Amino acid sequence: xxxxxxxxxxxxxxxxxxxxxxxxxxxxxxxxxxxxxxxxxxxxxxxxxxxxxxxxxxxxxxxxxxxxxxxxxxxxxxxxxxxxxxxxxxxxxxxxxxxxxxxxxxxxxxxxxxxxxxxxxxxxxxxxxxxxxxxxxxxxxxxxxxxxxxxxxxxxxxxxxxxxxxxxxxxxxxxxxxxxxxxxxxxxxxxxxxxxxxxxxxxxxxxxxxxxxxxxxxxxxxxxxxxxxxxxxxxxxxxxxxxxxxxxxxxxxxxxxxxxxxxxxxxxxxxxxxxxxxxxxxxxxxxxxxxxxxxxxxxxxxxxxxxxxxxxxxxxxxxxxxxxxxxxxxxxxxxxxxxxxxxxxxxxxxxxxxxxxxxxxxxxxxxxxxxxxxxxxxxxxxxxxx
Numbered sequence: 182x183x184x185x186x187x188x189x190x191x192x193x194x195x196x197x198x199x200x201x202x203x204x205x206x207x208x209x210x211x212x213x214x215x216x217x218x219x220x221x222x223x224x225x226x227x228x229x230x231x232x233x234x235x236x237x238x239x240x241x242x243x244x245x246x247x248x249x250x251x252x253x254x255x256x257x258x259x260x261x262x263x264x265x266x267x268x269x270x271x272x273x274x275x276x277x278x279x280x281x282x283x284x285x286x287x288x289x290x291x292x293x294x295x296x297x298x299x300x301x302x303x304x305x306x307x308x309x310x311x312x313x314x315x316x317x318x319x320x321x322x323x324x325x326x327x328x329x330x331x332x333x334x335x336x337x338x339x340x341x342x343x344x345x346x347x348x349x350x351x352x353x354x355x356x357x358x359x360x361x362x363x364x365x366x367x368x369x370x371x372x373x374x375x376x377x378x379x380x381x382x383x384x385x386x387x388x389x390x391x392x393x394x395x396x397x398x399x400x401x402x403x404x405x406x407x408x409x410x411x412x413x414x415x416x417x418x419x420x421x422x423x424x425x426x427x428x429x430x431x432x433x434x435x436x437x438x439x440x441x442x443x444x445x446x447x448x449x450x451x452x453x454x455x456x457x458x459x460x461x462x463x464x465x466x467x468x469x470x471x472x473x474x475x476x477x478x479x480x481x482x483x484x485x486x487x488x489x490x491x492x493x494x495x496x497x498x499x500x501x502x503x504x505x506x507x508x509x510x511x512x513x514x515x516x517x518x519x520x521x522x523x524x525x526x527x528x529x530x531x532x533x534x535x536x537x538x539x540x541x542x543x544x545x546x547x548x549x550x551x552x553x554x555x556x557x558x559x560x561x562x563x564x565x566x567x
Contacts, residue, residue, distance in 0.1 A: 184218040185567060188273035190266075190289040192256050192280060194223040195234055198455075199254065199399070200483050201279050201305055204364060209237045211556040217563075222269045224256035224285065240269055242285075253311075258284055266292050274567050277301045278335070281328040281349065282320070290334035299566035302335035303362075307348045307501050309403050309478030329353055336566055339559070341481040342502020360562060363506065364481045365555035368547055371490035373539055374466050381467035385451070391424050392531045395468035395493070397461070397484040398475075400431030405474035405498060410437060411520035412474075414444050416527050423531060425450045428464055465491035469535050472527065473497035476517045481506065490546045492539030496526045506550065511542045 191205050209219045213236050225241035232239050242262035249255075258266075266288050270276055276293040278286040281304050293300045308324075311317055332338060332354045339362045340346040346361055379389070387393060394413075398404040406427065413425045427437075427450070434452065441447040456464060465471070471488035472495070473479075479501030486506065488495055497503045499514040507514075513530065515522045 184216055185275070185563075186273045187212060187217045187219050187563070188269050188276045188289075189219060189221045190276065190278045190285050191221060191223050192283040192285050193226055193254055194221050194239060196228070197226045197254075203483055204303070204305070205279060206234065206237070207365065207367065207552045208556050208559060210235045211552060212560065213237070215556070215560050217560075220269055220273070222265065222285075222289070224258070240265060242266065255283070256285070258288060263288070270298060271296055273298060275299050275301065275563055277303065277563075278331065279303050280305060281331045281352075282323050283331075284327060286331045287327050287334075290331050294334050299336045300334055301337045301339060301562065301566065302331060303339045303341070304345050304349050305341055305480045306478045307344055307480060310476060311402060324352055337562055339562065342505050344502040344505070345480040362555060362558055362562075363502075363550060364483055364486060365550050365552035366483065366486040366490045366546060368490050368551050371462050371465065371487045373492040373543060374462070377463050377466040381463040385426070385467065387424050387467070388422075391422050392420075392470070393424050393426060393468040394470050394472055394527060394531075395426045395428070395464060395488070396472045396474065397428040397456075397464070397487070398431075398473075399429050400427075400433040400437060402433065403476050403478050404431075405476045405517065406433065406437055407440075408476070408498075408518055408520050408523060409472060409474040410440055410444070410446075410450060412472075412523040412527060413450050414446055415520065415524040416531075417446055417449050419528060420531060421449070423449065423527070426453055426464060426468065427451065428453045428456045428461070430455045461487070462491065465493060468493060470527070470530050471495045472523070473503065474517075474523065475500050477501075479503055486546060486550050489542050490550075492543045494530060494535060494538060494542060496523065496530060498523075508545065511538055511545070 194202050213219050219237050221239045224244040230241055242265040243259040244256035246256050270292045276298050278289050290300050338358050339360050341364050441450040471493040475498050481502040485495050495507050495512040498517040513526045515526055
């Protein structure tokens with residue numbers, strides 16, 4: 182049987198770091214193993230025009246990326262990119278676009294429909310609230326002008342959570358086209374490793390008896406690091422043994438660093454910065470507890486699954502689809518923008534013997550959320566359309 186040609190369209194891709202990029206990569210390399218010939222079409226981000234990532238052929242179109250400095254990754258394809266879209270989509274058997282609000286998804290879905298190619302859309306996030314409110318209106322207008330058209334052009338719409346499903350239904354998506362497919366995690370790479378825990382703590386200068394609270398977030402408003410730093414200030418007054426590790430970079434990094442210094446907690450609130458994918462499991466293993474302080478926009482955050490795969494309980498703000506994957510016996514949900522309640526939850530969990538629940542948290546992920554299971558279901562959806 183001839184290899185099936187799959188064109189995956191995403192606004193950005195590796196080496197640019199983000200949740201959608203990670204999903205496309207993890208799914209793409211597994212789809213190749215299942216016999217698909219995978220091409221990713223994406224915006225050009227200081228890369229060559231074409232390159233290869235673990236067997237995935239990547240082709241870039243030229244774009245304007247002015248909003249990236251504001252923490253809004255929204256590339257605008259340039260006029261000369263039309264030929265790139267047309268060529269890649271014309272040579273495909275199926276087009277899979279990621280994210281309803283992106284112009285790349287709109288271009289690809291319209292060209293695909295013109296050429297008679299089936300279109301699958303994966304919608305990752307719910308509505309994102311920005312600081313100040315102006316960008317909320319821009320996002321709402323974009324949902325109407327771009328997002329609704331992409332939803333209409335899609336033969337099948339995959340949402341990563343039921344929360345995301347409700348979001349696209351509110352924009353007019355048809356129920357008959359919808360499938361919920363929770364994100365996955367690489368359970369071989371993200372797993373409990375006790376030796377790795379001690380080694381990483383030594384390198385970070387963290388005492389063996391400390392309780393380490395980890396978050397892995399891009400440092401932008403919607404991800405709620407301001408809430409976490411307020412919580413940390415309250416927590417450390419009651420239990421100075423706790424250490425907070427914040428992995429990630431972003432436009433708010435300098436502001437957060439200055440705030441931690443002014444509050445006098447910089448010794449216990451460590452901004453690690455960018456961490457490579459290879460290093461990331463060691464940080465999960467160094468931690469006792471994972472915190473997800475997001476304000477809005479979460480569909481199903483990959484970092485929560487990575488944390489659980491390493492045996493960590495999760496304290497999360499109750500936004501998006503996070504409640505769908507974390508049993509309340511192994512995690513706690515708090516309202517967004519509620520540092521007092523989050524502090525109480527952190528203090529409560531810091532008193533537990535967390536080693537006792539590591540295996541149970543890990544078992545949940547192994548049973549339900551491996552990437553192999555995710556991609557098996559995705560391939561079934563493709564086969565229904567090709």
